[in-house]
Amino acid sequence: MFKKVLIANRGEIAVRIIRACRELGIKTVAVFSTADRTALHAQIADEAVCIGPASTKDSYLNIKSIIAACEMTGANAVHPGFGFLSENAGFARTCEKCGITFIGPSPESIDMLGDKACAKSTMKSAGVPVIPGTDGAVKTLDEAKKAASEIGFPLMVKASAGGGGRGIRLVNSADELEAQVIAAQQEALNFFGNSEVYMERFIINPRHIEFQIMADKFGNAVHLGERDCSMQRRNQKVLEESPSPVMTADLRERMGKAAVAAAKACGYYNAGTIEFLVDKDHNFYFMEMNTRIQVEHPVTEFVTGLDLVKTQIKVAAGLPLEFNQEKIQLTGHSIECRINAENPSLNFRPSPGKIIALHTPGGPGIRIDSAAYQGYVITPFYDSMIAKLIVYAPTREEAIMKMKWALSEFIVEGVDTNIDFQLNLIKDTNFEKGEYDIGYLGRR
Secondary structure (H helix, E strand, O other): OOOEEEEOOOHHHHHHHHHHHHHOOOEEEEEEEHHHOOOHHHHHOOEEEEEEOOOHHHOOOOHHHHHHHHHHHOOOEEEOOOOOOOOOHHHHHHHHHOOOEEOOOOHHHHHHHHOHHHHHHHHHHOOOOEOOEOOOOEOOHHHHHHHHHHHOOOEEEEEOOOOOOOOEEEEOOHHHHHHHHHHHHHHHHHHHOOOOEEEEEOOOOOEEEEEEEEEOOOOOEEEEEEEEEEEEEOOEEEEEEEOOOOOOHHHHHHHHHHHHHHHHHOOOOEEEEEEEEEOOOOOEEEEEEEOOOOOOHHHHHHHHOOOHHHHHHHHHOOOOOOOOHHHOOOOOEEEEEEEEOEEHHHOOEEOOEEOOEEEOOOOOOEEEEEOOOOOOEEOOOOOOEEEEEEEEEOOHHHHHHHHHHHHHHOEEEOOOOOHHHHHHHHOOHHHHOOOOOOOHHHHO
């Protein structure tokens, strides 16, 4: 097992990883920017190193500074969390060259799956259902027009190196195609440094259902059930739950087998998530694979009873999985609400500032993943998430009731939050009936 792990991240996921390392008897190193000197992760780790100014490119994306911090502190492994460098194959390779274990998949897997067009081609070869569309990136507008005539409208233009809802455009007709392709290319270049885009059929009113997989370095791979992430705003997840309200035993078996096949096709190890779109007839299509731990991993931990972060670390250290597919049993129901410092009435405008009062809910089956505390200053430089509120109960109805009361008890003063928005959402009649899709919030 590793003696010391450096966490190349910040916020609640950094705190989460530090706590997992503690339980495994591993020393931890936090890295922080000058804007995060008082951040919780920098205070509770065994050691903390400043790696640069507030700008992410000069700190949390600064590979040289992070490697230097490893060498300075003697950390022999790096956990990248999610976001930042978590899906950066170059960073994973640099860690390898420096004799530092990257707690994640191989650089080759990240390369293969990070390019969405390449990933789609790989899945197609492995027999995993994919959305009809181009086999790779479209290079010119003429190629785009030809592909569109074959795919049909409406269709989606997506960044090949994309993620997080960026570089995506809906095209309803041929008249819109050129402008939307150019817009998607520009956004892709701005956010990912890669302007390549691919095209696929637009699935009308689908569910966004993802399968958590875990694989070791000995060829063992299992799925840990699904998460329904269909409640989205502008392609950004707002709320997640497990199991999905529309899941059946037959559909779970088919999607689970496809998810495991997808992982094995890439020689994948460590934690990963296969994301699918599911239509009203229960046809499902591969969308993308995230080669990291997900924001919403706690709902899977609740319904499986497994610690995904500790499992990640063990797999990276060369240990085999401690469970097989038969041992994975989903019990109960879990829901996660993302609590952000933003103002829903002002188009969800971020609300940086000082938290002057904070009260979080508690009780059986309630979990708070957060790096916030009373007096903490939310800066304008990073993600506006304050906390993840996760509940667990024997049934979906009980989980919804528990979430209602937990949100009602959650108090944050000093900054605007989306707590009331989440409370209205959890009380929504269609949500209570499980009748929603990825376009539901937009229509509401």
